[in-house]
Amino acid sequence: VTGETDAFGRPGPAILAVDPWAPGNPVKGEMRQLLTDEERAELAALTSVVRFKKGEKLFRSGERAHWIFNIVSGVVKTCAGDDERQIVAFLFPGDLSGLSSEGIYINSVQAITPVTAYQAPVAELRTRFANNARLRQHVIYKLFQELRRAQYHAVLLGQKTAVSKIATFLQMLEEHERSRGEHAGEIHMPMDRSDIADYVGMTLPAVSRTFAALIKRGVITSRDRRHVTITDLAAFEKMVAVGAARDAGLP
Amino acid sequence: VTGETDAFGRPGPAILAVDPWAPGNPVKGEMRQLLTDEERAELAALTSVVRFKKGEKLFRSGERAHWIFNIVSGVVKTCAGDDERQIVAFLFPGDLSGLSSEGIYINSVQAITPVTAYQAPVAELRTRFANNARLRQHVIYKLFQELRRAQYHAVLLGQKTAVSKIATFLQMLEEHERSRGEHAGEIHMPMDRSDIADYVGMTLPAVSRTFAALIKRGVITSRDRRHVTITDLAAFEKMVAVGAARDAGLP
């Protein structure tokens, strides 16, 4: 294991999540690093660091689920089954990947930027689980988090108009950045238009048109294809699924 | 606590799920009761039985999350936020409900049939958690299960045509029945057309028309509004999201 470090310069796997039960977080909706430095060091002993180039696959649906991955840097897309046109989630640093059923991966996961990740063998992780109640608790927290994100994704997909979908998508990204203190007034989209289309349930041309429409109406401005800024917040929020972000306890 | 029993005549809370890691289940995709009789008895000591009439709400989004619910009989719908037109899941016996963020429920949950449920206080459940590693493990299994269901729901919502959505929805219900050994060649829909519309992201008239179209094409037959049978399996499967059910490891 090399000396891979996170954004705070600390080594070892990291799990970012909001506590599902404890009220009164310092900042509402802000995610915390759940693992202590000791736990991260302990887990680091099990794991190896792997790197993936943009476009490379971490694993495919149907393969034996030998590994759990923990994203350190970069972004990956999670596709349902092996159909790349069905994106069910984007994963960022601090997220876990490797969902399986009866020992078989049920997703295909692909890097959409250069990615660094920790890789832990499931078998050893399970024995480690047996001895570490706290770790299990943290995994539960993280799964709660993922469930909330999946629900919000469903809300997005349930929207009937293209502008609602794209606006909701942008709000997801903004809340995501905010929850990890990276909010800079500008929303960064690491994925390409085609990935956005597959995530929001639209075609690529429709996504392109919708961004153009939002810009034309003065709701957002775009520095380049991957950066947008919300310029008319009132109009923007009218387009977003009513109260969904707050109600869903994003992220 | 009264002597509430499950379908097998055993008392106490029940968690149904597929093991995410162990291969070689007796029947592929079949859910098991995760809790031992002893664990169920132990949990029963914490819980009380509650009953809800059709249409009654178990809890609302925004309320303090004091309780976790375990469905014993009946079906509930889980709505994102407090918007009843955003159904993110239907829950059946053996499922858990009470997802929260920072101590606040993020869903509104409503009975769509008469419902019996166990109700356990979160505070006590957390202390019980600390002493029972197995129980935590089971909760993790169940959350994996829910995550898979949520992903499959996203696949459904991502479908572009109405017949794909409805066919995928029917296949979800069929797989659901199959996974608990209730499959009888006929699919039962406990929810009304309006709930289906809110779940698949369509309007009520569109749902109605789509069922009519499937019947007219001879793909399904309908005994009454709540029971359908697939009569042309080949045509049916062509309408379903390609390979999604198998790939997603349903349920």
Place this chain on the structure above:
DNA sequence: CGAAGGATTGATAAGTATCAACACGGGTGG
């Protein structure tokens, strides 16, 4: 500089949302 993949834009047609009227069915009260 050229090529290849990603993104935008255009024209057309298919499909669903919408609005509205009507049929059905189950429960209630006479």
Place this chain on the structure above:
DNA sequence: CCACCCGTGTTGATACTTATCAATCCTTCG
């Protein structure tokens, strides 16, 4: 027991929106 009534579901007509197919533009990388 029957009639009525209200909630649920079906059906119809129209307008809007996005999927689709296709051509062009832009950008990035070799």
